[in-house]
Amino acid sequence: MNGRFDLNSLPMCGAKTRHGIPCKRKGNKKNGRCKLHGGHATGAKTELGQLASRANAQKDFPDWFFGKPVKTEYVIRALSSYEKLVELMLADEIDWDTVFDVVEQDQIPLExxxxxxxxxxxxxxxxxxxSALDTYYQETHAPHLAFHVYAPMIVFHKFFRQLSAPDREYLANWFKKYSSRHPGYNW
Structure with a gap:
């Protein structure tokens, strides 16, 4: 035996393709299916991953300018978590493990x-x-600002920031590009 792997020893995948014929790729040793037909569905599993995936699908659209409505589910989760945190944080002795569980479950709505x-x-x-968020981030060494790229953040109106020069430039270019694709549309 020469120690080399023999590709011919692998079975054909044989999965039914869109065209109705069996797949002719070589399958893998584990389950006999090829890379296209043999694994679990790929995709985001975490809440942050799903937000990122949704944002990447529409990466050219400047929705940060138009504002995104916050899902009612997030408002309910944030208020519920806040009530739990008040109870936990104002106790005589703080149960940090429970606080961390609350923050971990609803970090995105709270932020x-x-x-x-x-x-x-x-x-x-x-x-x-x-305080709960910061302590959680210190405990878990978590990068906590990553999700702000993908989700809206409700800001107190006095702290609202006008568009920066790069934001204005991006928006102007986007409108220019979009209007050239849709000539009859008036902005």
Whole structure:
């Protein structure tokens, strides 16, 4: 035996293709299927991954300018998590493991809506939420700002930032490119 792997020893995949004929690629040793027909569906599994996937599908559209509505589910989750955090953080002795569980489960809604909760519930809400988030990030060594690229963040209206020069330039180029593709549309 020469130690080399013999490709001819692999079975044909044989999965039914779109055209109705069996696939003629070589399958793998594990399950006999080729790379196209043999694995689990790929795709984002985590909430952050799904947000990134959705954003990448529409990466050219400047939705940050038009504003994205926040899902009602996120508002409900953030408010529910805030209530749990108040109970946990104001206890005589803080159970950090439970706090971390709450933050881990609803990190994205809490980050997204912490200013909304501050403005609509109480200013102290921001201190409670941010303290829980910061402690969680320190404990887990987590990069916590990555999701802001993919999701809207509700900002207190006094802190709203006007468009930066790169944002204005990108938006102008996008409108110019879009209007050239749709000549009858008036902006």
């Amino acid at each position: 997204m809506l912490k200013y909304y909760i501050m403005f609509n519930v109480t200013p102290e809400a921001l201190i409670i939420i941010q």
